[in-house]
Amino acid sequence: MAGRALNPAGVPALRIATLVGLWAAWEAAARTGLFYEGVVPSSLLVLQSMARHVVDPVFYSHAWRSIYEIGLGFALGTGIGMVGGIALGAHAFSNKAAAPYIHGLASTPKIVFLPILMLLFGAGPGSKIGMGAFSAFFPMVIAIAAGMGEINPVHVRVARSFNASTWQIVRKVYLPSLVEPAITGMRLGLGVAIIGVLLAEIKFSDRGLGHLAIQHYNFFRVADMYAVLLLTFSLAVLANGLMSRVGTALVRRKAPA
């Protein structure tokens, strides 16, 4: 490839510079009064509000509710997606039949199903868990169904030549071969599960980070709203980082080239 070699130390430096630049632009917008008062509060106010939130037990009751809903929804959605993906991938016919529905639903914003989920699971955490599960299901089922096509057929033949049962083939050949697509599905699934749950909380709920943010908004506590959004963002980054860790630990070896 032509062009300058990347200086590896330059990347974090650029990231920090971007962050500082954004912050400076924000602060400038806040101080010049260019925007309607309160829309862009000073970063100092936001930081103070964040500090207040992290020592406030009320904030944690909201945070735990969201984590609970996201966690359970994510686990259910990816679990069912995994089983569904294997079943679809194992049967070329049903995979072909179901593919347009799955891909169609996958690209539909899940929030339109919130009323149905509320009818089914009530206005409490149930419908939020449902949103999280419904959202996380699709990336997983698609990644696994595609990953099934990548399984080395010789590995399956080897297992069959040793008289492996179907269940043994699933456990000892399919699952280890599906680790990478599963991690892809989980990473995408976690992102959309967080979005789904927070959106549902914003729409209708009595607790959760989405609810807290929209409450601040309703009472025009703009700095508090930003504080909750930033804290939510940090939690999402943390969860994603954790997922990457789990991913790299699971992918031990790739196939020899």
Added chain:
Amino acid sequence: MALTVSGVSKTFAASDGGSVHALDDVSLEVREGEFVSIIGPSGCGKSTLFQIIGGLLTADRGDVQVNGRALNGAPRDIGMVFQEESTFPWRTVLDNVAFPLELAGLGKGEREDKARHFIRLVGLDGFERKFPDELSGGMRQRTAIARTLAFQPSILLMDEPFASLDEQTRILLGDKILQIWRELKQTTLLITHNITEAVQLSDRVAVMTYRPGRIKRVIEIDLPRPRSSEIIASAEFGRYVGLLWQDLREEATRGMADSERKAG
């Protein structure tokens, strides 16, 4: 144990709507403890025969018997070594070789002891904890062979196990195969397109025709045992290679003409 293939035929539907007559009335016997090779040009149905004997495909007609008992769908104890890269990349050498024992439900200690025995037999001791991507192609294929031996099959069936290796490595691994064969007295059927390999290893070599695959001739390789690869230099060895090539040349020519016609 003896292996008997009797009257096996197989026809496939081709992608152009026609059909491919892969095997036509193939019969062959491998006696207890014998080393037999099947040699034929590319596309002669060798791999189809391999899969039928191993039980991964069913024949249209004919059957496969071990010690006179037909294998129709019953759990097999024919150990297959595949041509393709077949080691599990997520398992160490030890866990790869222990795989068939794990399927059979053996405890961890017992299966690892047995696996170590077969790893030593193929000369990979010291590499138990390595993953396939840390090994050479020849070492990976030896891992696959050890894994099949750990299955303790009554018949060992190999489909061009060294096809992806260079000639010199292949000849040296041939020595290894003979050494293992002497030790285990394992009835072995090798499928190959390599004439040198067939003569170096076998008691008898069966030549297959190109499409439909039939057994054209069976040649006894009357070279002294135990053999080492040094035998390649002998005049007798050269005579057998020449004899096989006479039979194979016509088949290989037909195969090549066929594939060139398809390409054109």
